[in-house]
Amino acid sequence: MxxxxxxxxxxxxxxxxxxxxxxxxxxxxxxxxxxxxxxxxxxxxxxxxxxxxxxxxxxxxxxxxxxxxxxxxxxxxxxxxxxxxxxxxxxxxxxxxxxSLGVNIFFELNKKLAQMMAGLDQYRVSMEEIHHTQKLDAPSGTAITLAEGIISNSTYDKWKLNESGDHIVPIKSIREGTVPGTHTVNYGSAVDNIQIKHEAHNRxxxxxxxxxxxxxxxxxxxxxxxxxxxxxx
Structure with missing residues (x-):
């Protein structure tokens, strides 16, 4: 080819x-x-x-x-x-x-988890993405895709960078070192956390x-x- x-x-x-x-x-x-x-x-x-x-x-x-x-x-x-x-x-x-093949599988897991958590009001979702310092845009395109996957399968209706609130998926963006890309989705309650994470080792x-x-x-x-x-x- x-x-x-x-x-x-x-x-x-x-x-x-x-x-x-x-x-x-x-x-x-x-x-x-x-x-x-x-x-x-x-x-x-x-x-x-x-x-x-x-x-x-x-x-x-x-x-x-x-x-x-x-x-x-x-x-x-x-x-x-x-x-x-x-x-x-x-x-x-x-x-x-x-x-990334792993990230695309992660996208599907994220949607499924959002469906499972949709009726559990005691949990609040949050997201974090970490990338190298040369990546100037925030949040990452991958984080936005994850947030949209949550929104389309739950009662959340928007995402915001570094801002939380009712029906908002908050995304925290960190830029440090040479990190190729780490994305974490967390559902937290008063009694426990449920978390899925994808960490890239290289490009x-x-x-x-x-x-x-x-x-x-x-x-x-x-x-x-x-x-x-x-x-x-």
């Missing part, structure tokens, strides 16, 4: 390494929107670029019928537009706030999931999620 990489930072380099280890070829590395791109040179595009560049990168690929795997956050106000362009060009698309899990998604999407048309890739739907 020939892969075009949009964004060649730390994640792009890790994706390159894992893709090559799995027998694939990186045929393009695009780090600048002014670069000329031969879309016929790759079978799939993996986008870990910037919020400013992502939408254009993704939709140009769709217009050349190149399927896209995107893990770039911060551009999702245009997500529905991207889906429309994908479908209009009969291309294929997977976006995920986190491609390899994120990159591996993106490459596996690229392999899975070959020959498909439409918009999918990691739930489809992992057969969790």
């Amino acid at each position: 020939n892969i075009g990489l949009f964004g060649y930072g730390k994640m792009g380099k890790k994706i390159e390494q894992i893709a090559q280890d799995r027998g694939h070829t990186i045929t393009a590395k695009i780090n600048d929107s002014s670069q000329e791109v031969d879309y016929s040179a790759f079978d799939v595009a993996i986008d870990f670029s910037t919020p400013e560049a992502a939408f254009e990168n993704i939709t140009r690929c769709f217009k050349h019928k190149v399927p896209v795997i995107s893990g770039t956050t911060g551009w999702l106000e245009k997500y529905e537009d991207a889906i429309e362009i994908c479908n209009a060009n009969q291309s294929a698309f997977i976006y995920a706030s986190n491609f 390899e899990g994120f990159a591996l999931g993106a490459v596996i998604a690229s392999e899975w999407i070959q020959g498909k048309k439409g918009v999918f999620t990691m739930r489809d890739v992992l057969n969790l739907s």
